[in-house]
Amino acid sequence: MKLSDVVNFSFKALTSKKLRTSLTILGILIGPAIVVGLTGLTLGFSSVLTHQLFSSLSPTDIFVTPGTSTITPYTIQEISHIPGVKAVVPFYLISGTIETPSGPMATEILSISTSQASEVFPGLTLQQGQYPSPYSSYGAVVGYYIAHPQYPGQPTYQVGQTITVVMNTPNGKITKTFLVTGSFNEFSSAFADIDKALVVQNIVGSQYYGDQYSGLIVEASSVSQVNNVVNSIHNELGRSVSVTSVEQFITLINNSLSAVNGLLFVAGASSFIVAFVGILSTMFTTVVERTREIGVLRAIGFTRRGIMVIFVTEAILMGLLGGTAGVGAGVGMGYLLTTLTNSGGPGAGRGSAAASGGLGISAHITPVFEPTFIAEVILITVIFSLFAGIIPAYRASRIEPAVALRYEV
Structure with a gap:
């Protein structure tokens, strides 16, 4: 019997029991839908984070924050003499x-030398106005969401x-009044939530914190x-400071998302097991x-192997249909979840990072x-279905024609 004939025969057998086949396929597609949908979402989130990190920060940036001791001018002097260091920019985060x-x-108030800020933050650009003068303690540049409020009723500056x-x-x-000298374009960074911050000259931070900095931005020469x-x-x-580079941010993000993907795999595997049991029961x-049909097929010349191939093919077809439908459902789920996430407002995707102020990704x-990955998911679904169909198919192939023809349902 040709393969095309086997597939056609098996497909007709499935369509003869539409309700049962549909429910079985519905059970199969849950696993692929969960795995594809949530994995697509995490990969999309990772892509956004990676893009924004490299577009807003320089790949040569290294962030140094206090560890077991505070950061002082002595710390700046020590780091400045290290080979490969191009610049050291201290800052205060209030x-x-x-x-x-x-x-x-x-x-948050980011107090930093504004002449150096544009160098270490290549994605930070002015939308209006200008930076305050280097010796101004009252001038400030406001973040995008201060100049353009996210919610109705908030004042604009x-x-x-x-x-x-x-x-x-x-x-x-301490209450202090600043004069707005400029506003930034939208800017997302792993350094600080600048869209909701004020950027002022470093003279402001030194008035209250003296020589104890919140951190340093070290720029490598390459x-x-x-x-x-x-x-x-x-x-x-040593441990007196904590050091994090942009590359390490990316590694941290990828490791975290890998852990999430591991949990998704476990959830998907559970669904695959449920689908396995469903196919087994259906078959x-x-x-x-x-049974009588099997007896007739054996009587007209079908071999045990031929009977087994027919039933295994039915299981594979259900797995293929369920896997394909699951992938489609997963893609739809991914876009639905991102729509819900994105509709939460411009700041809906914001989290926090311990590096020095917060992870302001939006x-x-x-x-x-x-x-x-989609092909692998479909293949795994088909393999699960194949294994689920082997035992029933083997049982069908062992039925004797004489017994099968006398069998009453």
């Missing part, structure tokens, strides 16, 4: 709230207006020097119901579906 008519609004901020300092809460500089800082300063029931996430 938490606070903006006083608005509708109530306080959380913010444009160039030339004043903004009152309550800052948390070592001396307690990408190839980054790992050498990181290792040298560790050797020079055993089919063998019982078609962008439209598009799920990523790799063709190779």
Whole structure:
């Protein structure tokens, strides 16, 4: 019997029991749908994070934050003498709230040399106005979501207006009024949530924190020097500081998402096992119901092997249909989940990072579906179905024609 004839015969057998076949396929598709949908979502999230990290930060940036001791000018001097270091930019990161008519609004004040900020943050660009002068303690550039509020009712702060901020300092809460000299374009960074922050000159931070910096941004002379500089800082300063490069951010993200993918695989594997049991049950029931048909086929010349091939083919077809439908459902699930995530507002995707201020990632996430992975999911589904169909098919092939023809359903 030709393969095409076997496939045609098996397909007709499946369509003769439409409801049962449909329910079995529905059980099969759950596993592939979960795995494909959620994996596509995590890959899309990883792609967005990676893109935004490399587009907003320089790949030569290294972030140094306090470890067992504070960061002082001595720390800057030690790092500056390390071979491969191009620049060391200290900064202060001060938490606070903006006083608005509708109530306080959380913010951060990034106090840094603005002339160096544009070099270490290539993606940070002005939308309006200009940076305050180097010696100004009252000028500030506001983040995108301060100039363009996310929610109705929030005030806007444009160039030339004043903004009152309550800052948390070592001396307690201090209220300070800044003059808005400029505003930034939208900027997402693993360094700080600058879209909701104020950027001021480093003279502001030094007024309250003196020589105790929140951290340093070390710029390596080239990408190839980054790992050498990181290792040298560790050797020079040990655990007194914490060192993280942009490349390490990417590695951390990928490792975290790999762990998530592992959990998704376990969830999908559970669904595959359920599908395996469903196919097994369906095929055993089919063998019982078609006992007389098996007897007729054997009587007209079908061999035991031929009978086994027919039933195994039915199981494979159900796996192929279920896997394909599951992939389609998973793709739809991925886009649905990203739509729900993206509709949560411009800040819906924000998290936090311990590096030095927060992980301010905000962008439209598009799920990523790799063709190779999709093919692997379908193949795994078919293999599960094949194994589920072997035992019932073998049982069907062992039925004697004489017994089968006398069998009453």
